Amino acid sequence: MESEEARAEMARLAAEIERHNRLYYEEAEPEISDADYDLLVRELRALEAGHPELVTPDSPTQLVGASPATHFAAVAHRVPMLSLGNGFTDDDVYEFDRRVRKLLGSDAPVEYAAEPKLDGLAIAVVYRDGRFTQAATRGDGSRGENVTATVAQIRGLPKRLAGAAPALLEVRGEIFMPLEGFRQLNEELTARGEKAFVNPRNAAAGSVRQLDPEVTRARPLELFVYGLGEAEPAATPDRQSELLGWLHSLGFATSPLATTVRGPEACLDYYRRLAAARASLPYQIDGVVYKVNRLDWQQRLGMVSRAPRWAIAHKFPAERAQTLLRDIIIQVGRTGALTPVADLEPITVGGVVVSRATLHNADEIERLDVRIGDTVEIQRAGDVIPQVLRVIESERPKDAKPFHFPTRCPCKLKTPVVREEDGVVRRCSGGLECPFQQVERLRYFVSRQAFDIEGLGGTHIENFWNDGLLKTPADLFRLKDHADALRQREGWGEQSVRTLLDAIEARRTIALDRFINALGIPTIGEATAKALAREYGDVDSWLEQMLQARRERQANDAPTKKEKAEAEIGPAYGRLCNVTDIGVTTADRIVAFFTEGHNVEIIRKLIAEVQVPPFRSARVAADSPFAGKTMVFTGTLSAMGRDEAEARAEALGAKVTGSVSKKTDYVVVGADAGSKARKAAELGVRTLSEDEWLQMSGAGA
Numbered sequence: 001m002e003s004e005e006a007r008a009e010m011a012r013l014a015a016e017i018e019r020h021n022r023l024y025y026e027e028a029e030p031e032i033s034d035a036d037y038d039l040l041v042r043e044l045r046a047l048e049a050g051h052p053e054l055v056t057p058d059s060p061t062q063l064v065g066a067s068p069a070t071h072f073a074a075v076a077h078r079v080p081m082l083s084l085g086n087g088f089t090d091d092d093v094y095e096f097d098r099r100v101r102k103l104l105g106s107d108a109p110v111e112y113a114a115e116p117k118l119d120g121l122a123i124a125v126v127y128r129d130g131r132f133t134q135a136a137t138r139g140d141g142s143r144g145e146n147v148t149a150t151v152a153q154i155r156g157l158p159k160r161l162a163g164a165a166p167a168l169l170e171v172r173g174e175i176f177m178p179l180e181g182f183r184q185l186n187e188e189l190t191a192r193g194e195k196a197f198v199n200p201r202n203a204a205a206g207s208v209r210q211l212d213p214e215v216t217r218a219r220p221l222e223l224f225v226y227g228l229g230e231a232e233p234a235a236t237p238d239r240q241s242e243l244l245g246w247l248h249s250l251g252f253a254t255s256p257l258a259t260t261v262r263g264p265e266a267c268l269d270y271y272r273r274l275a276a277a278r279a280s281l282p283y284q285i286d287g288v289v290y291k292v293n294r295l296d297w298q299q300r301l302g303m304v305s306r307a308p309r310w311a312i313a314h315k316f317p318a319e320r321a322q323t324l325l326r327d328i329i330i331q332v333g334r335t336g337a338l339t340p341v342a343d344l345e346p347i348t349v350g351g352v353v354v355s356r357a358t359l360h361n362a363d364e365i366e367r368l369d370v371r372i373g374d375t376v377e378i379q380r381a382g383d384v385i386p387q388v389l390r391v392i393e394s395e396r397p398k399d400a401k402p403f404h405f406p407t408r409c410p411c412k413l414k415t416p417v418v419r420e421e422d423g424v425v426r427r428c429s430g431g432l433e434c435p436f437q438q439v440e441r442l443r444y445f446v447s448r449q450a451f452d453i454e455g456l457g458g459t460h461i462e463n464f465w466n467d468g469l470l471k472t473p474a475d476l477f478r479l480k481d482h483a484d485a486l487r488q489r490e491g492w493g494e495q496s497v498r499t500l501l502d503a504i505e506a507r508r509t510i511a512l513d514r515f516i517n518a519l520g521i522p523t524i525g526e527a528t529a530k531a532l533a534r535e536y537g538d539v540d541s542w543l544e545q546m547l548q549a550r551r552e553r554q555a556n557d558a559p560t561k562k563e564k565a566e567a568e569i570g571p572a573y574g575r576l577c578n579v580t581d582i583g584v585t586t587a588d589r590i591v592a593f594f595t596e597g598h599n600v601e602i603i604r605k606l607i608a609e610v611q612v613p614p615f616r617s618a619r620v621a622a623d624s625p626f627a628g629k630t631m632v633f634t635g636t637l638s639a640m641g642r643d644e645a646e647a648r649a650e651a652l653g654a655k656v657t658g659s660v661s662k663k664t665d666y667v668v669v670g671a672d673a674g675s676k677a678r679k680a681a682e683l684g685v686r687t688l689s690e691d692e693w694l695q696m697s698g699a700g701a
């Protein structure tokens with residue numbers, strides 16, 4: 001295509017995409033499907049790749065956050081993908097069985113299909129005339145993401161079914177990553193300076209929700225199927241156990257540990273057997289599932305909102321292990337907070353090797369009375385950082401060393417550590433001068449929730465920092481001037497330097513809220529950054545207003561009465577205090593950040609390097625029950641991740657906060673909720689179960 005022609009076509013596509021962005025984000029009335037939208041973006045990308053000289057910085061492909069939150073097209077599940085009710089104790093299982101028998105009106109022991117509960121990613125795979133045609137994630141249970149391209153890369157997934165398969169068949173199962181593959185993958189990622197996955201489940205989900213199927217192909221994924229979505233003509237099995245056998249005969253892998261049992265005692269036997277086998281399995285399971293075996297009885301029992309009455313997940317407790325505490329290390333965070341971390345003799349907990357566990361703070365060390373050389377019990381649960389639970393006193397050696405919390409920062413400046421007046425946090429007083437804080441801030445700056453620069457891991461940042469290539473955020477956008485020096489570094493070559501510089505250039509245009517969040521200003525997280533972006537609209541007014549607020553605040557602190565009276569609460573400071581989420585305390589912390597001339601200089605330099613388009617917030621459905629409400633999410637949600645739920649609440653006009661107070665309107669309580677749910681009850685704040693939340697937010701079936 002001629003240059004002129006290409007330019008015209010690119011302008012046309014850009015305008016078209018922008019129109020759809022507007023329809024999607026501001027009018028909430030998309031005209032085209034996500035798939036068609038993606039097609040437009042891809043067309044534009046392809047043209048841009050062929051004519052890089054014609055790419056304009058305001059092209060929709062250059063804008064972070066301008067494409068839909070998901071890059072995948074949506075798939076509606078014709079039969080909703082349900083979640084499972086949880087049980088934890090023997091009593092929960094007896095209670096489940098009692099309810100089943102009561103509803104069936106039967107006294108005879110019920111036969112259950114007992115299966116391991118695989119800890120991976122739920123998937124629905126569709127076959128037409130025996131050929132694999134589509135794969136979708138569960139999403140909110142009603143709508144998932146189309147991940148056909150990546151799932152097609154899983155070798156264990158049959159592409160053609162064996163024998164006589166129905167014309168239409170939708171099968172459900174779990175994609176997971178075996179432990180050994182997980183370990184190897186993390187090794188490779190770390191060697192490349194990329195971030196390792198926290199656990200096999202995240203690794204599986206991350207590998208499937210991938211834009212590049214080639215990446216998925218290289219990931220060790222497996223699939224066990226356990227159920228049916230729909231079949232046309234209807235499938236013949238009468239029992240869950242037969243269904244598994246039939247699916248197996250069609251070519252699917254099913255769990256070799258699935259079996260049938262009769263009555264609750266036998267369920268518990270199965271549970272204990274699997275609990276004992278758990279540690280030696282090559283993949284992770286987080287419990288077992290009991291399903292009423294007869295499918296006609298399943299029909300009769302039906303479901304309550306999102307979970308079937310005919311099945312229950314009996315969860316294993318979080319995994320624990322005992323190991324030697326070799327040392328206590330102090331980590332300095334980006335705001336200077338000192339966190340003690342236990343350095344452990346490596347130990348496998350639930351298939352994942354753990355060598356670090358958090359000790360939270362100085363008070364926790366005192367409470368546990370933990371000493372170097374102690375044997376400690378640790379716990380690893382899901383996504384959270386492993387924790388030290390207790391000391392095994394009987395194992396304490398004579399020479400165990402009590403830990404003295406440092407009074408100076410472990411960095412080379414050795415600045416004094418101060419204890420915050422109102423809290424347990426101890427902080428390095430070195431501020432931006434502290435090398436640890438500088439590196440941590442840069443790490444945060446490139447992280448996913450900030451500038452999201454792909455392929456720039458923590459080790460790279462640290463090395464670049466040590467060599468003086470990267471001291472402040474603005475330097476990142478000048479790395480391209482050091483391409484030669486980069487290419488000469490060990491482990492770097494032409495291609496990897498190109499890829500990194502491209503990833504950086506791709507972020508030169510950035511949304512205002514991300515820009516603000518990336519700066520790592522104490523007390524400002526994603527939500528506050530968004531509120532500030534909404535309030536101030538563009539980056540120059542925002543900075544100017546922050547500086548004005550600082551001047552007003554300083555005048556207010558002035559020594560003479562006269563000056564004080566003159567200043568009062570100035571308009572800019574007052575405006576800042578009125579922003580959602582910000583009160584006087586937060587405003588003061590923000591203002592304090594701007595009192596450091598150094599910080600302002602860093603921001604100015606960064607602004608000179610990047611483009612920050614004016615902030616446009618999505619128009620919010622005014623009729624949503626959550627519009628203008630303050631909400632807190634706590635505990636584990638099963639239908640959607642916490643991030644997804646919070647984003648949804650925000651899209652419905654709610655303000656999502658992290659702690660429960662009198663001002664909270666709703667607390668959504670997931671499984672294993674703790675203190676926040678209690679606090680809500682104490683304060684009389686309305687709580688919603690996950691089901692209620694799904695119904696009210698329109699995500700319910």
Ligand code: IVH
Nearest residue numbers: 082083084115116117118122174226289308
């Ligand atoms: S049955 C109504 N069986 O657990 C049927 N689910 O909490 C719902 N899972 O989304 C699914 N192993 O991702 C079923 N043997 C198994 C399972 C299993 C793992 C997951 C699945 C589901 C979640 C429900």
